[in-house]
Amino acid sequence: MKIFKRWTPAPLLYSACICLQLTACSPAPAPGNAAIPTPTATLAGTTAMTLSIQHQSFGQLADGREVSLYKLTNANGVALDVTNYGGIITRLVTPDAKGQFADIVLGYDNLAQYVENNPYFGAIIGRYGNRIAAGKFALNGTTYQLATNDGANHLHGGVQGFDKKLWDAKTFQQQDAVGVVLSLVSPDGDQGYPGTLKVEVTYRLTNSNELQMTFVATTDKTTVVNLTQHSYFNLAGGGDILSHELMIPADRITPVGAGLIPTGELQDVTGTPFDFRSAKAIGRDIAAEDAQLKLGLGYDHNFVLKNSPDSQLVFAGRVLEPNSGRVLEVLTDDIAVQFYSGNFLDGTLTGKGQTYRHRSGFCLEPQHFPDAPNQPGFASTVLEPGQTYQSRIVYRFSTQATKE
Numbered sequence: 428m429k430i431f432k433r434w435t436p437a438p439l440l441y442s443a444c445i446c447l448q449l450t451a452c453s454p455a456p457a458p459g460n461a462a463i464p465t466p467t468a469t470l471a472g473t474t475a476m477t478l479s480i481q482h483q484s485f486g487q488l489a490d491g492r493e494v495s496l497y498k499l500t501n502a503n504g505v506a507l508d509v510t511n512y513g514g515i516i517t518r519l520v521t522p523d524a525k526g527q528f529a530d531i532v533l534g535y536d537n538l539a540q541y542v543e544n545n546p547y548f549g550a551i552i553g554r555y556g557n558r559i560a561a562g563k564f565a566l567n568g569t570t571y572q573l574a575t576n577d578g579a580n581h582l583h584g585g586v587q588g589f590d591k592k593l594w595d596a597k598t599f600q601q602q603d604a605v606g607v608v609l610s611l612v613s614p615d616g617d618q619g620y621p622g623t624l625k626v627e628v629t630y631r632l633t634n635s636n637e638l639q640m641t642f643v644a645t646t647d648k649t650t651v652v653n654l655t656q657h658s659y660f661n662l663a664g665g666g667d668i669l670s671h672e673l674m675i676p677a678d679r680i681t682p683v684g685a686g687l688i689p690t691g692e693l694q695d696v697t698g699t700p701f702d703f704r705s706a707k708a709i710g711r712d713i714a715a716e717d718a719q720l721k722l723g724l725g726y727d728h729n730f731v732l733k734n735s736p737d738s739q740l741v742f743a744g745r746v747l748e749p750n751s752g753r754v755l756e757v758l759t760d761d762i763a764v765q766f767y768s769g770n771f772l773d774g775t776l777t778g779k780g781q782t783y784r785h786r787s788g789f790c791l792e793p794q795h796f797p798d799a800p801n802q803p804g805f806a807s808t809v810l811e812p813g814q815t816y817q818s819r820i821v822y823r824f825s826t827q828a829t830k831e
């Protein structure tokens with residue numbers, strides 16, 4: 428995330444900027460990061476298709492407001508379904524190394540289940556992603572009390588966070604990409620946060636098999652902002668994710684105490700189950716005798732990608748599912764990523780013909796540090812009037828030959 432004093436141009440112009448940016452400043456290797464290949468990712472067996480956008484109804488909310496579903500497809504058959512309810516990615520279909528297509532995200536195929544019981548499947552998260560201790564923070568001498576919707580703490584923006592808002596939506600089509608721009612006005616006092624926050628999130632699906640997401644926000648009062656995307660992935664399309672091979676180029680985490688609130692320290696990952704600098708199966712060390720794993724009920728921790736905020740796009744993680752050969756690379760200009768191994772999934776939720784059992788999905792949520800408003804040692808998430816909050820996340824899809 429970076430905060431800077433300038434007004435952001437309109438979407439079409441906007442995405443041009445993004446392209447320019449991506450090519451102009453291809454991400455410098457972060458610690459332990461291999462050079463990032465240019466996105467020539469090939470997807471085996473993909474048949475020539477065309478970029479397309481379909482718009483259909485996704486039902487109505489209890490107050491009668493219409494909800495939409497946008498079905499985007501690129502020229503390689505990668506398909507993305509997004510609803511303007513919570514900006515939720517409800518379906519993401521990519522081919523495996525043999526060209527077989529499958530849906531690689533957890534979620535539902537109807538609005539009712541998202542309204543009723545959604546553990547943030549595929550949603551835009553805000554105003555503040557992750558936890559704030561006791562739901563409380565002070566700004567310029569004023570203390571703000573937020574909902575405590577996660578035990579004694581505040582999680583993911585509160586009871587009615589951005590994941591439960593109805594966003595305005597506009598689609599766009601370009602030479603090499605299709606997309607949707609979602610916008611929202613979160614009023615002063617929304618969920619207890621100060622300031623009217625104007626937010627715009629752009630999803631852009633390209634023919635080079637990337638989903639590029641940009642988050643932009645401005646405010647009329649001093650406030651705090653930390654936006655992210657909360658997709659749960661299973662690159663096999665089902666089963667658990669313990670044999671997925673994960674690499675995270677981070678040499679430190681922020682350890683947590685009770686309630687998963689950071690202690691304020693930075694912990695070196697060397698010699699701990701949190702060392703993912705070389706790819707390993709998610710399940711290899713997940714049951715190790717480790718205090719942090721116990722607190723997280725598995726992996727549910729903030730991995731540090733940068734020493735300080737800048738606009739460099741860096742690797743946040745790379746995941747290979749060895750049987751299908753599917754690869755997901757996550758890139759971001761944010762300073763950290765929350766790796767969550769689906770510890771709260773317990774088989775009570777079902778969707779799209781699947782039962783979501785324990786650890787049947789994982790999340791890589793680029794973000795600023797949890798509880799930063801209360802942690803002077805952490806990079807600031809304060810946004811002032813006249814400044815623009817902007818962050819980027821890229822999901823890059825490819826395949827790798829499988830071991831026969």
Ligand code: GLA
Nearest residue numbers: 546547557727765767771790
């Ligand atoms: C994040 C949190 C987890 C959990 C999930 C959603 O990943 O870190 O503790 O709350 O969201 O359920």
